[in-house]
Amino acid sequence: MSVDDTGSGAGAEGRVDPDAPDPGDDPLALRLEQLILGAERRYTPFQAARSAGVSMELASRFWRAMGFADIGQAKALTEADVLALRRLAGLVEAGLLSEAMAVQVARSTGQTTARLAEWQIDSFLEGLTEPPEPGMTRTEVTYPIIELLLPELEEFLVYVWRRQLAASAGRVVQNVDDAEMVDRRLAVAFADLVGFTRLTRRMEEEELGELVEAFETTAADLVAARGGRLIKTLGDEVLYVADDAATAADIALRLVETLSNDETMPELRVGMAFGTVTTRMGDVFGTTVNLASRLTSIAPRDAVLVDSAFAEELVRTGVAPASEAEAAEAAAAAEKEGETPPDYRFALQPMWQRSVRGLGMVEPWLLARRGETG
Template identity: 40%
Template sequence: MAERRPTAEEIEQLLSGMPARYARHEVSARAGVSRELAERIWRALGFATLADDAVAFSDADVDALVRVRKMLDSELLDEETVIRMARALGQTTSRLAQWQAEIVIGRMLPQGDEPTAEDLGRVLRTAQKLLPDFERLLIHVWRAQLGAAGTRLLAIADLNDELVPSRVSLAVGFADLVSFTRRSRELDERELAALVEGFEARASDVVAVHGARLVKTLGDEVLFTAPTPARAAAIALDLVEAEELRIGLAYGPVLPVMGDVFGPTVNLAARLTAIAKPGTIVVDAALAEGLAGERGFVTHKLRRRPARGLGVVQPYVLRRSSL
């Protein structure tokens, strides 16, 4: 007998872990929170607003809201902080879930053919076996990343006398794949995806090796930060030796918001990337000054030039020194 194609409801229940039992008003009432707060939390987490009578919430959703209520009752967090934390959680886990699903499904389903019911059933059975281990691994990695973030904040506090300063001095780097537009026209979708994923993977590995942070990836470009000019320079040199890239580095104050970084230093690093020729690294005067006396690096002054929105800047080209 042929295997039946699983329904969307069956897939959602298997992966989410619990069956839907409650409508919107029921889940908020059971958790003891207002409907308004519950709806703000669901929106912040990235979930669509459903009809009032749609049965879409499980006992796990009730438990999550109960935990939020207890945090608020204890005054450990206020409502606006809860919403901001929910938004951070929703945006991060949405991308993570989509990415992991694409990896597993892309690995298990036949390429170019319509998946059969048997194919989908095999994927779901595999997911069911892997989920408990993935869940434990997710919690472990999150705790480890939280520890790393706390360590970075304490290191920044030593320099700025603030645990969470409004502005911090960091080295900011942009690395841009050369001729990406041309290459994207020559490759099919799968080849292009492999190119981008390979670039992001190598960049992530290099940044991690040097104890810095990959802030975000933008397809053909990555943005990273490092606590010192020397560490940023080492990352850039390793990256440019592994890929055909253009890299811009700048050092100075940045504003950290929502896991991202903003400010003139970030803009300057982006402008320097545009100045850089393929296979070269261009840095600003502050980063070049920070490398003075550091072994393994040499900078050469280029002609001054205007940078849009930033006035005239003094760029330097960065190379590895044999001394």
């Protein structure tokens, strides 16, 4: 709910009378808002900022970062809004966060929870295409659902957030040095549904939505279960990372195998790269990410392409031979010495070098499980 920074109230040209009711406000919608927020509207943005002891300029930056719409100086804020401002400003005053970092915290939280809120409301109402009783409005249907679910979902949200925070903090603690907290060596993978654009022209919207949801659910479950981290979903594409190449390789192959056995799903292609990645606000950036994306666009259907650095990492860690000839030599040497031969999990097949837009010549490798290459 970003605002103008003047702090002026009623009477200014183009401003909203802070005490005037919004003609679009539905009484039931206001009841629903009060149920969710736990308080009545009491403050204009200027009053909320003043009560929190925060400048109007900083309050506006926080609200805009959280993704709230401009409400001028309408009386639409509650005690919770004042408390949120006070807490963020307090973290800055205590030196725990810089002002820029506090704005980033507000922005990342706002963006994440905005999508979560939209998804939850859509999910709750998905099965309620017809009201339980004739004449009931959408708001009347929504109110009792949220009244029942709100306290449980709030507790669950905090639980999941704490779990994710603990996992993220653990990864940071295990890093060798502070530089790795921002720039780290990771395996980056894009998994892309083949021919998705054509599907959008042939399928009904509901059917297309179900396909995307099934793909995202399958990918998210596999990535989490096998030790990767899902960065984001883009409808027909998912981006994930892993701390090591072997984990990313296993996830990629399992994704291809799972979707190829599902007749309702299009074919999948995966591109992966290994190298230094910049992490910021839950996202990843850099040449390694760009390379993984480019490899995805040239990968064959139902196949996984990796860059040379990824292939070298698999060989270095002993989970793939540099070639089948090397694997045969290692097996023969182990047999001669009465030892167990190397247990390679993956096979690598070099592909033709090719020019990739913006990255020059790259040497892709086709990744498969041992015994699957021709």
